[in-house]
Amino acid sequence: MKKIFLIASAILLCLSSSAQQRRVLIEQFSNASCPTCAAYSPQVYDFADQNPANAVVITYHIPFPYTHDSLHYESPTDALSRSGKYNVAGTPTSVIDGGSYNGSTSVLLSSLASRINQRIAVAPQYQIEIKNLRIINGRFNGRVVFTSAMDNSATDAKAYVVLLERGVPKTAYLASPGRNAESVYKNVMRSIFPTTSGANLVNKQLGGQDSLELDIATLNVKSLSQLRVVAFVQNDATKEVYQANYADMQGQITNVDDIETFAGTWGYDVAGKQYHAAFSEPVVEGSIVVTDITGKEILIQPLNGQTAVLDVSALSSGIYLATVRNGSTSYTTKLWVE
Structure with missing residues (x-):
């Protein structure tokens, strides 16, 4: 069960020139039995790994064109909520910042760097701070603070937090491994918090803050040390992602999970x-x-x-x-x- 805590505060901050630059969100739709996914998706992952300040990737495993994908069935509702949002019809598909690009990954690759640079040039409408990450008795805890970097009062801005596993070896699925050539599945979405519909941001005026207190079960996670939390703000009406940020676990694991x-x-x-x-x-x-x-x-x-x-x-x-x-x-x- 996911516990939801949305804490709103009307504190106005002085946003200085040291504000965050935009970090672009790439949502990758893949399938563990899709041969072309193994050919093209890793190139997207490599780009993000080489440009961590500029981009972050979330991979959703969906059951088409092949139903043989164990990773999908570990978080099916969450994955299908995102593929449905973008009307994804096949894999591999890439979506950049909610729709500045939405289409075939193979077509994207030749222009990936330039498209990311175009988005970086757009000022982010939010700043996102992730802190106090820890795992206690199998639950992932932390806090994410969303600060409006401009007046977003007229927008349908919502906050989303995704818990993902940066690397999952195919050998973790001995009973039912995928059929493509990937030996490690990258950036695998495990859970969307607080729900697949996100959390409404309340204080959307310039400098307004909202925060989410995280409490997420780590069910199906194969390696706690591989966990990453990705937070982003998205306009649900236009689908544009206003900003994304991420943080990795840094050994803050206690009790059973030591x-x-x-x-x-x-x-x-x-x-x-x-x-x-x-x-x-x-x-x-x-x-x-x-x-x-x-x-x-x-x-x-x-x-x-x-x-x-x-x-x-x-x-x-x-x-x-x-x-x-x-x-x-x-x-x-x-x-x-x-």
Whole structure:
């Protein structure tokens, strides 16, 4: 469940010449079984990685032209809300700042740099500050402050926050990997906060501020250290994005989430309620011990070899810890059960 906190303040700020430059939002629509997505989408990601001050990418996995995409089914409603907003009919499709470009990625690539520069030249109508990011017991917390850089009173400006995972290896989906050539899926959207409709901004006069307090479940996230939050302001009537900004996790992980994943690769088969694990080295006469977050043992399974299938169908939905014991060595990872 996503908790929504929208705090409005009418504080007027003196906006100086040190105001943020525009950071352009590229919304990329992809599919894990689409061959052309593997050919063209990475070029968009590379551009953003090489120009982090100028652009940021969010990737939405949608179920066409192929339904074989496990990433889509982890956040289907959120992904389809954005593809529906832009009438996306195929993949790969790129949308720049809500519609300054909306079309085929392959066509975009030759003019990508110039289109981004054109948008950078447009003064942003908002400034966005992201702070206090942390993960506590599987929930992503933080605060995003939206400051109006001009009088936006007549606009239908809304705030959106997207939690994404910067890199997700294909091997995380052992039960149902995508069929294209990508080995790592980039900038994968995990959740749109507070809802797919965004949050209404209240204080839209020059210098007016609104803030969102983030409380987002990290369900389906494969690596907490890969999390990024992207915040943007969009005019829902015209679809123009007024400004975007992002921040990455910087190790601010506490409690259960302090545990690093050393226990190999774990892929979750939602339909079968099974985890498929592949370990970095063979396990001889070892075991997998599953506990709840209080430390109570829930399940013990003998383990021999370099792979295992862990049946979690008897477990209630929630977060568990799986400890792989191999002789005198043990490794712990976190499991989600839906």
